[in-house]
Amino acid sequence: MGGRAYGTIEVRVDGGVLTAVFGAPPMNLIGPEVVRDLVGLIEELEAPGGPRVVVFESADADFFFPHVDMTKVAEYTAEAAKAGGPGDASLGMLFRRLSLLPVVTVAKLRGRARGAGSEFLLACDLRFASREKAVLGQPEVGIGTPPGAGAIQHLTRLLGRGRALEVLLSSADFDADLAERYGWVNRALPDAELDGFVAALATRLAGFPRDALIAAKAAVNALTLPAAAEVRADAALFQQLVRADGVQHRTAALFRGGFQTRGPLELDLGAALADLPPVD
Amino acid sequence: MGGRAYGTIEVRVDGGVLTAVFGAPPMNLIGPEVVRDLVGLIEELEAPGGPRVVVFESADADFFFPHVDMTKVAEYTAEAAKAGGPGDASLGMLFRRLSLLPVVTVAKLRGRARGAGSEFLLACDLRFASREKAVLGQPEVGIGTPPGAGAIQHLTRLLGRGRALEVLLSSADFDADLAERYGWVNRALPDAELDGFVAALATRLAGFPRDALIAAKAAVNALTLPAAAEVRADAALFQQLVRADGVQHRTAALFRGGFQTRGPLELDLGAALADLPPVD
Amino acid sequence: MGGRAYGTIEVRVDGGVLTAVFGAPPMNLIGPEVVRDLVGLIEELEAPGGPRVVVFESADADFFFPHVDMTKVAEYTAEAAKAGGPGDASLGMLFRRLSLLPVVTVAKLRGRARGAGSEFLLACDLRFASREKAVLGQPEVGIGTPPGAGAIQHLTRLLGRGRALEVLLSSADFDADLAERYGWVNRALPDAELDGFVAALATRLAGFPRDALIAAKAAVNALTLPAAAEVRADAALFQQLVRADGVQHRTAALFRGGFQTRGPLELDLGAALADLPPVD
Numbered sequence: 001m002g003g004r005a006y007g008t009i010e011v012r013v014d015g016g017v018l019t020a021v022f023g024a025p026p027m028n029l030i031g032p033e034v035v036r037d038l039v040g041l042i043e044e045l046e047a048p049g050g051p052r053v054v055v056f057e058s059a060d061a062d063f064f065f066p067h068v069d070m071t072k073v074a075e076y077t078a079e080a081a082k083a084g085g086p087g088d089a090s091l092g093m094l095f096r097r098l099s100l101l102p103v104v105t106v107a108k109l110r111g112r113a114r115g116a117g118s119e120f121l122l123a124c125d126l127r128f129a130s131r132e133k134a135v136l137g138q139p140e141v142g143i144g145t146p147p148g149a150g151a152i153q154h155l156t157r158l159l160g161r162g163r164a165l166e167v168l169l170s171s172a173d174f175d176a177d178l179a180e181r182y183g184w185v186n187r188a189l190p191d192a193e194l195d196g197f198v199a200a201l202a203t204r205l206a207g208f209p210r211d212a213l214i215a216a217k218a219a220v221n222a223l224t225l226p227a228a229a230e231v232r233a234d235a236a237l238f239q240q241l242v243r244a245d246g247v248q249h250r251t252a253a254l255f256r257g258g259f260q261t262r263g264p265l266e267l268d269l270g271a272a273l274a275d276l277p278p279v280d
Numbered sequence: 281m282g283g284r285a286y287g288t289i290e291v292r293v294d295g296g297v298l299t300a301v302f303g304a305p306p307m308n309l310i311g312p313e314v315v316r317d318l319v320g321l322i323e324e325l326e327a328p329g330g331p332r333v334v335v336f337e338s339a340d341a342d343f344f345f346p347h348v349d350m351t352k353v354a355e356y357t358a359e360a361a362k363a364g365g366p367g368d369a370s371l372g373m374l375f376r377r378l379s380l381l382p383v384v385t386v387a388k389l390r391g392r393a394r395g396a397g398s399e400f401l402l403a404c405d406l407r408f409a410s411r412e413k414a415v416l417g418q419p420e421v422g423i424g425t426p427p428g429a430g431a432i433q434h435l436t437r438l439l440g441r442g443r444a445l446e447v448l449l450s451s452a453d454f455d456a457d458l459a460e461r462y463g464w465v466n467r468a469l470p471d472a473e474l475d476g477f478v479a480a481l482a483t484r485l486a487g488f489p490r491d492a493l494i495a496a497k498a499a500v501n502a503l504t505l506p507a508a509a510e511v512r513a514d515a516a517l518f519q520q521l522v523r524a525d526g527v528q529h530r531t532a533a534l535f536r537g538g539f540q541t542r543g544p545l546e547l548d549l550g551a552a553l554a555d556l557p558p559v560d
Numbered sequence: 561m562g563g564r565a566y567g568t569i570e571v572r573v574d575g576g577v578l579t580a581v582f583g584a585p586p587m588n589l590i591g592p593e594v595v596r597d598l599v600g601l602i603e604e605l606e607a608p609g610g611p612r613v614v615v616f617e618s619a620d621a622d623f624f625f626p627h628v629d630m631t632k633v634a635e636y637t638a639e640a641a642k643a644g645g646p647g648d649a650s651l652g653m654l655f656r657r658l659s660l661l662p663v664v665t666v667a668k669l670r671g672r673a674r675g676a677g678s679e680f681l682l683a684c685d686l687r688f689a690s691r692e693k694a695v696l697g698q699p700e701v702g703i704g705t706p707p708g709a710g711a712i713q714h715l716t717r718l719l720g721r722g723r724a725l726e727v728l729l730s731s732a733d734f735d736a737d738l739a740e741r742y743g744w745v746n747r748a749l750p751d752a753e754l755d756g757f758v759a760a761l762a763t764r765l766a767g768f769p770r771d772a773l774i775a776a777k778a779a780v781n782a783l784t785l786p787a788a789a790e791v792r793a794d795a796a797l798f799q800q801l802v803r804a805d806g807v808q809h810r811t812a813a814l815f816r817g818g819f820q821t822r823g824p825l826e827l828d829l830g831a832a833l834a835d836l837p838p839v840d
Contacts, residue, residue, distance in 0.1 A: 016838070104729055125725045144489040146496040153503070158720040160438040161504040162466050165405045168496045169384055169485055180741075181460075186722050205729055207838035209704040209806050215797060216706040216728045223713070224721040237495065246489050278296070278487035424769040426776040433783070440718040441784040442746050445685045448776045449664055449765055461740075517775065526769050558576070558767035 004044060006037040010059065016206030018051040023059035027262050030091070030116050031069035035079040039094065042083065045103050052213060053206045054101075055198060056124065057108045064109055065117025066266055067139065070251055070259070073242060088228075090235030091116050091149035095123035099225055102214045104205050108198045109134040109176075109185065114269060118184075119147060122154035125217065126201075127185040129176040130194050136179050140238075142171030142273035143254070144247035148238020153226035158183045173270030250276055284324060286317040290339065296486030298331040303339035307542050310371070310396050311349035315359040318374065322363065325383050332493060333486045334381075335478060336404065337388040344389055345397025346546055347419065350531055350539070353522060368508075370515030371396050371429035375403035379505055382494045384485050388478045389414040389456075389465065394549060398464075399427060402434035405497065406481075407465040409456035410474050416459050420518075422451030422553035423534070424527035428518020433506035438463045453550030530556055564604060566597040570619065576766030578611040583619035587822050590651070590676050591629035595639040599654065602643065605663050612773060613766045614661075615758060616684065617668040624669055625677025626826055627699065630811055630819070633802060648788075650795030651676050651709035655683035659785055662774045664765050668758045669694040669736075669745065674829060678744075679707060682714035685777065686761075687745040689736040690754050696739050700798075702731030702833035703814070704807035708798020713786035718743045733830030810836055 005011075008024035020041060024034050045054060058064040068076060068091070081089030083097060098105065098120075107121045109129040114137040121127050121136075129136075138155070140147045147168065155164040163182045167174065176188035189197055205213065241247060251259070253276050258265035265272045288304035300321060304314050325334065338344040348356060348371070361369035363377060378385065378400075387401045389409040394417040401407050401416070409416075418435070420427045427448065436444040443462045447454065456468035469477055485493065521527060531539070533556055538545040545552045568584035580601060584594050605614060618624040628636060628651070641649035643657060658665065658680075667681045669689040674697040681687050681696070689696075698715070700707045707728065715724040723742045727734065736748035749757055765773065801807060811819070813836055818825035825832045 104725075125722065125729070127722055141492040141496050142488050144492050146492060146499055152496065152499045154721070156500050156503045158722065160463055161434070161500060162405065162407055162438065163463070164504075165384075165497060165500050166466050168500065169405070169488070169493055170481060171488065172484075183720055183723070186726050201730060204732075204834045207834065207836070208702050208729070208731065209810070209839045211806070212701040212704050212706060212801070213729055215801070216701050216712065217725060219706055219712045219794065219797075220716050220721060220724050220728065223716045224724075234499065237499075241492070241495070246491070250489070274484045274487065276487070279489045421772040421776050422768050424772050426772060426779055432776065432779045436780050436783045440743055441714070441780060442685065442687055442718065443743070444780050444784075445664075445777060446746050448780065449685070449768070449773055450761060451768065452764075514779065517779075521772070521775070526771070530769070554764045554767065556767070559769045 004040055006040060008034045008037045009041060011041070013051060015203065016052040017055060017202045018053070019055045019057065021057050021059050022065065027260070027266065028058060028060050028063045028065050029069040029260060030065050030067065030076065031072045032075040032079045035076040035091070035094070039079060039083040042094070042098055042101065045101050051103060051206070052208070052210055053104045053106065053202045055106045055108060055202050058111055060111060061133070062111045062262070062267065064111045064113040065120055066112050067115030067117055073239070077239070090232070090239070091119065092231040092235040093228070095119055095150050096225065096228065096231050098123045100221065104213055104217065106198060106202055108194060110191070110194070111135070112137070112267070114139055115147065116149045119149040119151050119154070122150055128194060128198055129179060129185040129188050130191040131176045131188040132191045134176040134179070134188070135173050136184055137171065137173045137270050138168055139171045139269055139273055141169055142276070143250050144244065145238050145241035146234070148235045150226070150231065150234070152234055153230055155184065157224060171270065171273050173268070246279065253277065284320055286320060288314045288317045289321060291321070293331060295483065296332040297335060297482045298333070299335045299337065301337050301339050302345065307540070307546065308338060308340050308343045308345050309349040309540060310345050310347065310356065311352045312355040312359045315356040315371070315374070319359060319363040322374070322378055322381065325381050331383060331486070332488070332490055333384045333386065333482045335386045335388060335482050338391055340391060341413070342391045342542070342547065344391045344393040345400055346392050347395030347397055353519070357519070370512070370519070371399065372511040372515040373508070375399055375430050376505065376508065376511050378403045379501065384493055384497065386478060386482055388474060390471070390474070391415070392417070392547070394419055395427065396429045399429040399431050399434070402430055408474060408478055409459060409465040409468050410471040411456045411468045412471045414456040414459070414465070414468070415453050416464055417451065417453045417550050418448055419451045419549055419553055421449055422556070423530050424524065425518050425521035426514070428515045430506070430511065430514070432514055433510055435464065437504060451550065451553050453548070526559065533557065564600055566600060568594045568597045569601060571601070573611060575763065576612040577615060577762045578613070579615045579617065581617050581619050582625065587820070587826065588618060588620050588623045588625050589629040589820060590625050590627065590636065591632045592635040592639045595636040595651070595654070599639060599643040602654070602658055602661065605661050611663060611766070612768070612770055613664045613666065613762045615666045615668055615762050618671055620671060621693070622671045622822070622827065624671045624673040625680055626672050627675030627677055633799070637799070650792070650799070651679065652791040652795040653788070655679055655710050656785065656788065656791050658683045660781065664773055664777065666758060666762055668754060670751070670754070671695070672697070672827070674699055675707065676709045679709040679711050679714070682710055688754060688758055689739060689745040689748050690751040691736045691748040692751045694736040694739070694745070694748070695733050696744055697731065697733045697830050698728055699731045699829055699833055701729055702836070703810050704804065705798050705801035706794070708795045710786070710791065710794070712794055713790055715744065717784060731830065731833050733828070806839065813837065
């Protein structure tokens with residue numbers, strides 16, 4: 001590994017563990033650059049002989065991935081399309097490919113992971129969150145469209161009907177403890193323990209036989225991953241609704257309040273959605 | 281809304297939120313009147329232009345719905361039949377129709393919800409329970425028949441094999457905290473916070489775009505609701521076994537102890553089942 | 561019941577409850593004798609007129625079932641084969657038959673249940689664990705093969721993708737509280753309360769109508785048990801990989817450290833796996 005360099009991902013390799021640190025200033029929005037780099041990294045990880053374990057984290061203490069760049073939906077979708085065939089031009093299909101990697105993927109969450117940021121986490125194998133600093137949310141319905149990149153599929157399977165509906169329909173922010181109780185993350189850990197815990201686990205996994213890791217992951221994937229058709233359907237609905245007038249109006253109102261800039265609205269997006277004008 | 285009046289359901293509309301309060305003295309048994317009113321309300325809610333959100337609660341502090349009226353199984357089943365075709369004469373199919381409503385349904389639980397009362401809750405989208413005052417149970421197996429109106433389908437999907445079997449086979453009462461740990465309800469909340477929490481959530485949801493709410497709910501439903509054939513099979517088994525001698529004997533013993541009257545046996549039905557004569 | 565005597569299982573019958581106590585000194589390894597006795601007991605329990613409820617526990621305070629006897633895979637598999645047809649020569653198919661019994665099976669866990677020991681528990685209907693004394697683990701991947709007797713199927717369905725992957729890939733030991741939070745056991749109980757709780761629950765269940773218990777269990781099984789083909793595939797992969805050089809090397813290293821003897825390595829097997837030489 002390390003053959004490629006990425007503008008928005010700092011890659012370190014230590015033993016069998018690759019650490020990928022997301023840094024796309026000013027706030028780690030998922031735009032064309034991030035998606036292009038994710039496509040590249042996923043392609044690298046699909047090649048034989050790479051690391052057994054990847055740890056994903058953010059260089060930004062406040063934002064893991066806040067959400068997609070709503071001004072560049074066409075552009076980042078075009079980058080995602082490079083990872084697959086013509087039917088696979090979506091973050092959902094890219095994230096599904098992430099889930100299928102013959103590598104153990106571990107997400108270490110500090111800061112906000114909302115929308116496609118949460119969906120990235122859900123596509124990883126293991127998720128550990130800082131009790132004090134992690135925030136998860138799927139704000140899409142509050143904006144005007146169901147999530148399109150895996151949240152419906154994964155949250156429904158992980159949380160069950162009632163809690164998945166609560167997360168998806170309320171579009172609210174969830175702290176790490178509640179996310180743990182609901183099963184959105186594996187565990188919430190005290191922030192001071194999170195790095196050590198994940199490092200020890202990654203090192204442990206990297207010492208285990210690769211064939212067994214891959215075979216066990218494949219068996220679990222066979223029982224849990226949505227079918228490609230389900231992912232494509234969610235993506236198609238999102239890509240259609242996100243262009244509708246209603247979403248445009250609500251997004252415009254959010255932009256007037258500071259959407260996609262570092263500041264109170266993005267720090268507390270769950271609350272900001274309740275302040276939008278109600279839809280008649 | 282508000283075009284119809286119901287003898288056992290008080291309906292209030294405030295903004296986009298309809299609140300339906302169940303009041304069927306003396307103890308909110310699910311009998312023909314309650315089922316007829318539920319059929320009517322569900323039909324109203326299926327019509328376009330209604331509220332985005334419905335909150336269900338009970339006017340009776342001790343009983344949300346204690347269970348069906350065991351003396352009127354034929355009568356309430358006949359009322360349920362009016363909601364569907366000839367094959368759909370069951371509470372299970374009525375509750376499935378509730379789950380399919382293009383409206384977000386929120387249950388606020390105080391008091392006892394057992395048997396079909398719990399199954400009503402399980403058919404709602406979101407369930408919030410008073411930590412001090414909520415009690416849930418599926419007493420059917422202790423009486424002599426598996427539940428017939430959705431508990432097997434929903435609890436198995438929500439709780440998994442081990443905990444669903446515990447709930448169903450033990451026929452025991454569960455308090456709100458344990459119900460939360462098992463996933464039977466979304467959350468247990470301190471009683472003093474329950475009303476405010478549900479009101480704020482309902483208002484929030486009612487301000488969100490209807491199309492997004494409906495599309496997200498439909499996507500989750502597609503992954504989680506039992507097939508009509510599964511619901512019909514459970515209902516048919518219940519309707520057969522409930523007439524068997526064994527159930528009649530055990531029900532008669534319960535009636536001698538105060539079944540279907542306000543009093544210690546109904547308040548503590550889970551315990552009362554263990555005091556019935558063991559079956560050889 | 562009681563018609564047969566078992567060398568490794570002490571059977572007591574009290575009312576409708578059969579208690580089966582596993583005692584296979586020196587440490588309850590799952591070898592040919594234990595499997596032969598399990599086959600016999602399961603056959604007895606399949607016959608009509610037996611107990612409604614079975615409670616499984618261990619006579620060994622430290623080991624419920626530590627794992628299979630890795631020196632006797634062929635021998636115990638041959639014993640398991642006697643329970644089924646030629647395609648069913650596996651612990652996985654034997655445990656699936658356990659799950660299908662027309663009897664309520666309750667596991668009471670003290671000590672270590674790892675590998676096939678955990679898979680035995682997962683095949684039972686209800687699982688209650690001592691908060692202070694229970695340890696669960698699936699160490700197989702750390703040794704070099706995915707679990708073969710049901711863990712992949714059951715843990716994935718009970719815990720969901722993220723937590724099942726954590727348990728299976730990390731091969732770590734889990735205490736009772738974490739196992740409860742993840743859904744691996746129904747509940748963790750204080751050790752001083754465990755016996756009383758399970759005895760009361762078993763007595764309660766044994767007084768309930770058998771037809772209702774069996775019908776409810778069958779309905780839940782229909783929704784949750786893996787297909788025979790899934791169990792056979794997992795078993796076939798295990799039986800293939802367990803003979804591979806990698807597994808043999810790692811098992812040999814474990815034996816040099818005290819594997820399959822009472823002592824620190826077996827008490828703390830989860831930690832010992834991290835001390836094995838990493839695989840290149």
